[in-house]
Amino acid sequence: MQQSASRSGSLKAVNLLRATAVTNPESRIPNPGLEARLEAELERIRAQNLYRTRRVIDGAHGAHITVNGRACVNFCSNDYLGLASDPRIAEAARAALAASGTGSGAAALISGYNREHRALEEELADFTRRPRALLFSSGWAANLGVMRALLRREDTLVADELNHASLIDGGRLSGARYVRVRHADLEGFGRALSQAAGAAGKGTTLVATDSVFSMDGDIAPLAELGGLCQQHGATLIVDDAHGFGVLGVGDRGALFTNPESNVAKAEIYVATLGKALGCSGAFVAGSENLIEFLIQRARSWVFSTAPPPALAAAARAALRIVSSQEGQQRRAQLFDNVRRFRGGWAQLGLAPALQSAIRNPQSAIATPIQPIVLGDERRALRLSEALFERGLWVAAIRPPTVPPGTARLRITLSGAHSPAQVDALLEALAAELRAAA
Numbered sequence: 001m002q003q004s005a006s007r008s009g010s011l012k013a014v015n016l017l018r019a020t021a022v023t024n025p026e027s028r029i030p031n032p033g034l035e036a037r038l039e040a041e042l043e044r045i046r047a048q049n050l051y052r053t054r055r056v057i058d059g060a061h062g063a064h065i066t067v068n069g070r071a072c073v074n075f076c077s078n079d080y081l082g083l084a085s086d087p088r089i090a091e092a093a094r095a096a097l098a099a100s101g102t103g104s105g106a107a108a109l110i111s112g113y114n115r116e117h118r119a120l121e122e123e124l125a126d127f128t129r130r131p132r133a134l135l136f137s138s139g140w141a142a143n144l145g146v147m148r149a150l151l152r153r154e155d156t157l158v159a160d161e162l163n164h165a166s167l168i169d170g171g172r173l174s175g176a177r178y179v180r181v182r183h184a185d186l187e188g189f190g191r192a193l194s195q196a197a198g199a200a201g202k203g204t205t206l207v208a209t210d211s212v213f214s215m216d217g218d219i220a221p222l223a224e225l226g227g228l229c230q231q232h233g234a235t236l237i238v239d240d241a242h243g244f245g246v247l248g249v250g251d252r253g254a255l256f257t258n259p260e261s262n263v264a265k266a267e268i269y270v271a272t273l274g275k276a277l278g279c280s281g282a283f284v285a286g287s288e289n290l291i292e293f294l295i296q297r298a299r300s301w302v303f304s305t306a307p308p309p310a311l312a313a314a315a316r317a318a319l320r321i322v323s324s325q326e327g328q329q330r331r332a333q334l335f336d337n338v339r340r341f342r343g344g345w346a347q348l349g350l351a352p353a354l355q356s357a358i359r360n361p362q363s364a365i366a367t368p369i370q371p372i373v374l375g376d377e378r379r380a381l382r383l384s385e386a387l388f389e390r391g392l393w394v395a396a397i398r399p400p401t402v403p404p405g406t407a408r409l410r411i412t413l414s415g416a417h418s419p420a421q422v423d424a425l426l427e428a429l430a431a432e433l434r435a436a437a
Contacts, residue, residue: 062079102310121134137306145300149298210239219247229265240270244276397409
């Protein structure tokens, strides 16, 4: 009887502790082993000058931006055409909010597929000249969904070593044989494809590459990769996150280098809506069979709540602007700014010393991403902070985002920047770099 009472008391005590933990989360005792490990890891990150912090933005995310209460000119956004704060796009979203509410409520295969989603997919397919397109919540979800759905253990993935992390993780999670090729090394791709073709088994070979590499600003040799894939019977997937809406004929992307370009050579086309279009989300474009198969098997799409219809409506409005004469004018201003920056940089006499670490500096002329490779993490942080004090926001990019020894400032230019703002950035860079020399 006494033993039963003791057990009853113990159960009451346990239940009381559980109830207290639920009603007062601060009373929970963290795992001391985990906390010690996390604290040590954070201290290590700080000691290596790799610690990252978020800065708070007030208001719209445009070329002019308020960061932690300070007014700045923004030179670290991917808003290449200056559409992220365009009132017409916001108005399209507001109208869709009034008509469709704030959320889709379920995955697209349940009840989350709104007419705005369908219309956007149809317009994206038409814009990219593909039979079908499928809307994803993010570029990360799109790449993971494609890789996990298409690749099996008997397959081979041949990938550029500097691909975006979503392509890398998608390939690794697929379980396929993963072959990393040195950046933009066509001979290396050729060797890997020859070995894959001669390997035992009858698996599929998939070649994956970014179009524009987001930290270097250079462009993959897409036409040559397409030719290699055709030669070896492989399938090419291109992540055009930083080319869509910016590069190519009609701003259609890096594949559209001319009206009769490489569309057929990249069977799987992935792009995002959160960069040149100033919105959110991503899509995969390709054949009828590809899109239908992804609808059945892309786990990051099947098991995700569909994006709010208002985001799809906003992206449709942005796509109309990009497709118009105004879009062409915005892109022309963007590349005027790129040329102005590159020309001014050379005139300052700083280019040879700082761009030696860029793998392919000439191809970077063609994109809005202009990195200044400094090597040392502390130096990159100091220069970024000095520019911020001058009202110019340029992010310091450090490992693991970039390889060790290649810490940099990643300058991104926009069609919304004025020539005077580009000149001010150049003058500030020259002053700070010479002061630190």
